[in-house]
Amino acid sequence: MKKEIDIVVIGAGPVGLFTVFEAGLLGLKCVLIDNLDKVGGQCAELYPEKPIYDIPGVPFQTAQEHVDALIEQIKPFDYEVFLEQRVDELLGVKKDDQEFWSVRTNMGNEFITKNVFIAAGAGSFEPRRPPNIDDPDKFKDKGVTYAVRSKSTYKDKNVFIFGGGDSALDWTIELSKIAKSINLVHRRDAFRGALHSEEQMRELVSKGKVNLLTPYVIEDIFGTSSVTSVSLKNFDTKEIETFDADELLFLFGLNKKLGPILEWDIELNSKKIKVNTENFETTRSGIFAVGDINDYPGKLDLILSGFHETTLAVQEAYKRINPGERVPFGYTTSNSKLQKKLGVLKD
Numbered sequence: 001m002k003k004e005i006d007i008v009v010i011g012a013g014p015v016g017l018f019t020v021f022e023a024g025l026l027g028l029k030c031v032l033i034d035n036l037d038k039v040g041g042q043c044a045e046l047y048p049e050k051p052i053y054d055i056p057g058v059p060f061q062t063a064q065e066h067v068d069a070l071i072e073q074i075k076p077f078d079y080e081v082f083l084e085q086r087v088d089e090l091l092g093v094k095k096d097d098q099e100f101w102s103v104r105t106n107m108g109n110e111f112i113t114k115n116v117f118i119a120a121g122a123g124s125f126e127p128r129r130p131p132n133i134d135d136p137d138k139f140k141d142k143g144v145t146y147a148v149r150s151k152s153t154y155k156d157k158n159v160f161i162f163g164g165g166d167s168a169l170d171w172t173i174e175l176s177k178i179a180k181s182i183n184l185v186h187r188r189d190a191f192r193g194a195l196h197s198e199e200q201m202r203e204l205v206s207k208g209k210v211n212l213l214t215p216y217v218i219e220d221i222f223g224t225s226s227v228t229s230v231s232l233k234n235f236d237t238k239e240i241e242t243f244d245a246d247e248l249l250f251l252f253g254l255n256k257k258l259g260p261i262l263e264w265d266i267e268l269n270s271k272k273i274k275v276n277t278e279n280f281e282t283t284r285s286g287i288f289a290v291g292d293i294n295d296y297p298g299k300l301d302l303i304l305s306g307f308h309e310t311t312l313a314v315q316e317a318y319k320r321i322n323p324g325e326r327v328p329f330g331y332t333t334s335n336s337k338l339q340k341k342l343g344v345l346k347d
C-alpha cells in the first residue's frame, strides 16, 4: 500500500495520539504507525491500571483511561492507525520538484509526506528479564509477568514484586489492597522511586501489609505448568530461602531499543533525538521529534511536555504544507469546524 498524507506519526503513544488532535484543528490529516498491537504507548503497554495525577485539569485517571480519553478526543478527526508494524526506513524523495519523505514499514506499507513526527517514546521497548534465571519466559503469564495488565491477576495471590524503582513501589502499594500477600524484593534497602511512595510502602510494612525482603535477589523459579514457589538469596548471609509464590512481577525497567531510528541520519544526544525548542524539528527539515524520544535543555519525560511539543511542531508542519500562509489560531471554543464535527454546531 502507498499513501500520501499531511503528517506521518511514528508511535501511537499519548503524544502521537494528541498530535492527531492538534493537526485536526488545523485541518491536517495524520496516519499513526506503531509496532505494538494497540495504541497508547507506555501507558497502555506498561502501566494501564496505574493512576496518573499530573494531567492538567484531570485530578485522577488510570493510564488506560487517559489513552481512552485521548482516543475519544480525536474521534472528530479523520486519521488512520497502522498497528503491528515497525517503521524501518525514512528516505528523502522528490515529487513535482518538491522535497518529501518516504516512510516505509516492515509490512511493506509506504507513506509519502512532508512531515514526519517521530513520537517513538523509548523506541521499541522490552522489559528487562531477571538476571541469573534461564528462560524466565517459560512461565510468562503463568506466574511470571513484566507489567500489570489487569489487577485481577494478582487478586488473592501470593505476589512477589521485584525492583527498586517507582513501578515496584507503586504496584506494591496498589496491589497490597487486593493480594493475599505482597512481598517486595530488592537487592538493597534503598529505593530509587519517589520518596513519598517509599514512605507509603514502609508504612504498609510496619502495619504488616507488605513483606519487605532486602537485600535479596532471585535465585530460582519453581513450578510445572505455572509458578508455585520462588527461591531468593540473601545478599549478606548468602543463605537461600524458598517461598510459596503464585505471581512474580519483575519490574526492572525497560531495555530501550532505538533500532531503526539510529540509521536515519538524525543527530542524537545519547539515545535521544536532538530538537530545537521553537518547533521541535530535528536536524533534518520536516522531521520532528516529540515526546519522550526527544532531548533539549530542561527536557522532562512527562506526557504534558509531549503535548506542548507536538502542538508547536504541528504549527511548523502547517507552514511546510501551506508556505507563506499564516497559521490559523483560535481557541477550540471558537473553532466552528471542530464544533460541527462534535455536533455542537449545525451545518
Ligand SMILES: Cc1cc2nc3c(=O)[nH]c(=O)nc-3n(C[C@H](O)[C@H](O)[C@H](O)COP(=O)(O)OP(=O)(O)OC[C@H]3O[C@@H](n4cnc5c(N)ncnc54)[C@H](O)[C@@H]3O)c2cc1C
Binding pocket: 010, 011, 012, 013, 014, 015, 016, 033, 034, 035, 036, 040, 041, 042, 043, 046, 047, 050, 051, 052, 053, 054, 085, 086, 087, 088, 119, 120, 121, 122, 123, 124, 125, 166, 167, 260, 261, 290, 291, 292, 293, 301, 302, 303, 304, 306
Ligand atoms: C511506570 C511509568 C509510570 C509513568 N507515570 C507517568 C505519570 O504519572 N505522568 C506522566 O506524565 N508520565 C508518566 N510516565 C511517562 C509517560 O508514560 C511518558 O512520558 C509517555 O508515555 C511518553 O509518550 P510518547 O507518546 O512520547 O511515547 P510512548 O508512550 O513511549 O509511545 C511510543 C510508541 O512508539 C512506538 N514505536 C517506537 N519505535 C517505533 C518504530 N520504529 N515503528 C513503529 N512504532 C514505534 C512504541 O511501540 C510506542 O508504542 C510514566 C512512565 C512509566 C514507565
